[in-house]
Amino acid sequence: QVTLRESGPALVKPTQTLTLTCTFSGFSLTTTGMCVTWVRQPTGKALEWLALIDWDDDKYYSTSLKTRLTVSRDTSKNQVVLTLTNLDPVDTATYFCARSVAAPGMYYFDYWGQGARVTVSS
Amino acid sequence: EIVMTQSPATLSVSPGERATLSCRASQSVSSNLAWYQQKPGQAPRVLIYGASTRATGIPARFSGSGSGTEFTLTISSLQSEDFAVYYCQQYDDWPPEKAFGQGTKVEIK
Numbered sequence: 001q002v003t004l005r006e007s008g009p010a011l012v013k014p015t016q017t018l019t020l021t022c023t024f025s026g027f028s029l030t031t032t033g034m035c036v037t038w039v040r041q042p043t044g045k046a047l048e049w050l051a052l053i054d055w056d057d058d059k060y061y062s063t064s065l066k067t068r069l070t071v072s073r074d075t076s077k078n079q080v081v082l083t084l085t086n087l088d089p090v091d092t093a094t095y096f097c098a099r100s101v102a103a104p105g106m107y108y109f110d111y112w113g114q115g116a117r118v119t120v121s122s
Numbered sequence: 123e124i125v126m127t128q129s130p131a132t133l134s135v136s137p138g139e140r141a142t143l144s145c146r147a148s149q150s151v152s153s154n155l156a157w158y159q160q161k162p163g164q165a166p167r168v169l170i171y172g173a174s175t176r177a178t179g180i181p182a183r184f185s186g187s188g189s190g191t192e193f194t195l196t197i198s199s200l201q202s203e204d205f206a207v208y209y210c211q212q213y214d215d216w217p218p219e220k221a222f223g224q225g226t227k228v229e230i231k
Contacts, residue, residue: 037218046209046225047222049221052217062219100213105153105172107216107218108156108171109156110168110177113165114164114165115165
């Protein structure tokens with residue numbers, strides 16, 4: 001059974017750094033094809049893809065946010081960590097992690113965490 | 123980059139009626155398209171992948187069609203639990219930046 005769960009602070013001040021952890025089970029991020037992605041969603045708005053890390057420890061970032069984003073993994077703990085620096089109130093959103101499988105026809109996001117609501121405010 | 127455009131933004135439908143949602147890609151994504159349902163306060167849930175394959179446990183009233191640049195999600199007879207926001211997502215372009223459409227909200231008429 002695949003599960004993912006996001007954790008991190010609910011409130012962060014502007015200019016600070018946000019660190020979110022995605023803890024997963026039911027798969028290994030060292031298995032060929034496995035990927036974990038971060039997606040965020042401001043209240044009432046659409047989903048925005050942020051970053052992805054794959055089984056080979058390759059990392060991909062949103063072009064518009066890549067100078068502020070870092071994604072990393074701890075395979076021994078089955079965790080993926082997302083950091084977002086220099087926060088602004090526009091970064092207020094629910095942050096989701098999701099799994100995908102890098103195989104032909106299978107790159108969609110088949111399992112999602114429940115999301116972590118983050119508010120950026122002084 | 124591939125841009126996904128969904129229409130309409132809001133669809134008002136009576137329970138039991140058919141709902142037809144559209145998604146257009148700015149360039150061909152072959153059949154590499156998924157549809158997600160999202161209810162308030164919940165994570166998205168995959169309904170359809172490969173443009174037309176229902177994910178595990180998804181009722182048969184949900185169907186997807188299309189390929190290339192034009193895609194459709196049809197809900198044949200809307201149930202109360204189907205009122206939600208629906209997103210399309212292309213995965214032909216990797217990594218999937220700008221992968222999601224803006225969503226279609228299906229509301230009760």
